Amino acid sequence: MSAMPIIEARSxxxxxxxxxxxxGVDLTVEDGRIVGLIGPNGAGKTTALNAIxxxxxxxxxxxVLGRDPWRERDALMRDVCFIADVAVLPRWMKVSQALAYVxxxxxxxxxxxxxxxLARTSIPLGKKIGKLSKGMVAQVHLALxxxxxAKLLILDEPTLGLDILFRKQFYDxxxxxxxxGKRTIVVTTHQVEEIQHVITDLVFIRAGRIVLQSxxxxxxxxxxxxxxxxxxxxxxxxxxxxHERQVFGRSIFLFDGKDREQLEALxxxxxxxxxxxxxxxxxxxxxxxxxxx
Amino acid sequence: MKGAFYWSVRRELWEHRAVWIAPLAVACFAFLAFMFxxxxxxxxxxxxxxxxxxxxQQQLMMMPLGMAASMVAxxxxxxxxxxxxxxxxTERRDRSILFWKSMPVSDLTTVLSxxxxxIVVIPGIAYAIAxxxxxILLVIAGIGLRSGGADFATLYDRLPVVVMVxxxxxxxxxxxxxxxxLFALMLLVSVLVRRPFLWIIVPAIAVQxxxxxxxxxxxxxxxxxxxxxxxxxxxxxxxxxxxxxxQFSQLDPVRxxxxxxxxxxxLAAALFLYAAARVRRSKEPLS
Numbered sequence: 001m002s003a004m005p006i007i008e009a010r011s012x013x014x015x016x017x018x019x020x021x022x023x024g025v026d027l028t029v030e031d032g033r034i035v036g037l038i039g040p041n042g043a044g045k046t047t048a049l050n051a052i053x054x055x056x057x058x059x060x061x062x063x064v065l066g067r068d069p070w071r072e073r074d075a076l077m078r079d080v081c082f083i084a085d086v087a088v089l090p091r092w093m094k095v096s097q098a099l100a101y102v103x104x105x106x107x108x109x110x111x112x113x114x115x116x117x118l119a120r121t122s123i124p125l126g127k128k129i130g131k132l133s134k135g136m137v138a139q140v141h142l143a144l145x146x147x148x149x150a151k152l153l154i155l156d157e158p159t160l161g162l163d164i165l166f167r168k169q170f171y172d173x174x175x176x177x178x179x180x181g182k183r184t185i186v187v188t189t190h191q192v193e194e195i196q197h198v199i200t201d202l203v204f205i206r207a208g209r210i211v212l213q214s215x216x217x218x219x220x221x222x223x224x225x226x227x228x229x230x231x232x233x234x235x236x237x238x239x240x241x242x243h244e245r246q247v248f249g250r251s252i253f254l255f256d257g258k259d260r261e262q263l264e265a266l267x268x269x270x271x272x273x274x275x276x277x278x279x280x281x282x283x284x285x286x287x288x289x290x291x292x293x
Numbered sequence: 294m295k296g297a298f299y300w301s302v303r304r305e306l307w308e309h310r311a312v313w314i315a316p317l318a319v320a321c322f323a324f325l326a327f328m329f330x331x332x333x334x335x336x337x338x339x340x341x342x343x344x345x346x347x348x349x350q351q352q353l354m355m356m357p358l359g360m361a362a363s364m365v366a367x368x369x370x371x372x373x374x375x376x377x378x379x380x381x382x383t384e385r386r387d388r389s390i391l392f393w394k395s396m397p398v399s400d401l402t403t404v405l406s407x408x409x410x411x412i413v414v415i416p417g418i419a420y421a422i423a424x425x426x427x428x429i430l431l432v433i434a435g436i437g438l439r440s441g442g443a444d445f446a447t448l449y450d451r452l453p454v455v456v457m458v459x460x461x462x463x464x465x466x467x468x469x470x471x472x473x474x475l476f477a478l479m480l481l482v483s484v485l486v487r488r489p490f491l492w493i494i495v496p497a498i499a500v501q502x503x504x505x506x507x508x509x510x511x512x513x514x515x516x517x518x519x520x521x522x523x524x525x526x527x528x529x530x531x532x533x534x535x536x537x538x539x540q541f542s543q544l545d546p547v548r549x550x551x552x553x554x555x556x557x558x559x560l561a562a563a564l565f566l567y568a569a570a571r572v573r574r575s576k577e578p579l580s
Contacts, residue, residue, distance in 0.1 A: 053394075074397050074399035077397040082391075083395075088391040089389060090387065104300030104303070104501075105300045105301070105398050
């Protein structure tokens with residue numbers, strides 16, 4: 001629809017001394033997408049997000065909503081929100097002060113909306129953030145962010161350290177109360193299974209490079225997992241699976257772009273989880289890792 | 294609508310309540326000490342108050358008032374120094390810098406709002422508290438000295454009230470401007486390093502030691518001393534500070550605004566603050 005992508009990155013590079021955090025990242029995110037950015041620790045996820053948010057400089061071309069984030073962070077933040085892990089709200093601040101402050105500095109913040117979100121919780125507005133539980137702090141932050149009429153929301157491990165009930169609730173609120181199909185969300189998490197049915201696009205990052213970028217529909221059409229019968233295992237292996245693992249003595253093969261009918265002859269076929277494909281892609285070309293797994 | 298700067302200053306006051314609590318506590322202490330002195334008969338010892346010559350009456354009254362005001366002001370400057378060494382460091386230590394940076398507030402606005410605390414807000418608060426304290430002490434003295442034959446009107450008459458109020462405002466403003474480069478430097482250090490206290494004190498001592506060893510001189514020490522107490526000598530008539538300020542002629546604003554020390558200091562302050570904003574842009578949480 002809109003001509004300009006929300007995020008447009010061309011050969012982003014970032015080095016910290018001897019380590020390369022970003023090694024030529026190309027990424028385009030169109031509006032209305034929910035992008036999951038998945039990668040192992042140290043793959044460059046946070047560096048990539050920090051570059052998008054203008055928190056770190058980097059080489060290459062980067063435009064977010066048409067702006068250079070490093071030079072125009074403050075202007076960009078009118079249209080971009082982010083939650084960079086859970087515990088960044090100042091502990092000395094009262095919840096009511098946080099509301100007043102954001103209402104004061106942010107032109108797109110709807111204080112009444114934030115208050116109504118908080119009214120659904122048991123969080124007292126007069127309490128200091130440092131006195132709230134971790135889950136409550138995350139709720140406060142989410143209430144603040146969901147009340148800002150932003151075009152792009154960046155979430156870096158937003159549910160880290162929260163219990164499972166709250167994690168579920170977090171994504172439910174995000175989808176039901178916030179996402180309207182026009183906003184764009186980029187999320188990183190280690191809890192890949194939580195976002196499988198939330199995201200519309202998937203990006204794998206490894207060692208500072210993007211190794212896979214796919215829409216979820218295409219992802220589901222492309223990858224197939226076959227639980228092979230014992231007698232068809234060798235045949236399956238001959239087809240060149242991406243990955244093989246053993247579960248209860250049966251071989252499970254992951255195939256990339258193979259014909260469904262052909263695979264169905266080998267055993268039960270199903271859509272793999274992101275986590276399974278992630279493991280396969282991350283260990284690709286790494287022979288020792290493949291035999292070990 | 295009030296802007297980002299206003300709310301940034303407000304949030305500093307929410308976080309750093311010592312900014313007004315410490316001068317207020319010292320004012321309460323001065324008040325108690327004064328009551329104590331009154332109870333011990335400090336004034337009674339001087340015999341019959343009304344029998345004293347006017348100059349002695351004036352001195353007897355001005356001494357405690359001046360002391361109370363100076364204590365409040367000095368506390369204010371100390372709080373300001375501690376504030377500056379902490380201001381851009383805590384937000385990195387507690388990771389809240391990521392929250393502040395998620396708001397549409399520029400690094401320069403943030404740094405300027407933090408600089409406004411020691412240069413504008415604390416002097417203003419200290420001044421208001423000091424003047425209020427003096428007024429209260431004066432009223433109490435008036436009541437206390439009635440037994441010595443003094444009435445409030447005489448007491449008030451003996452004191453150069455207008456000169457006191459104006460010259461104290463002048464002194465506070467002079468020091469706010471004079472110390473601005475020190476506060477700006479502390480803010481810069483607080484964003485640059487993990488341990489700002491160490492990095493402001495150790496170099497100040499090390500430079501003097503090295504100079505002493507290498508050249509046998511102490512120009513750096515003189516420079517530091519000039520920045521710490523030079524505001525007094527530049528802003529007041531020579532020798533004026535040896536006596537309580539009772540006349541406007543003891544003030545020398547012309548010399549102060551024409552002193553290179555003031556303008557070089559303000560230029561340095563501007564550079565330090567600009568540098569602090571630039572450095573903050575690339576700073577991440579300490580963890």
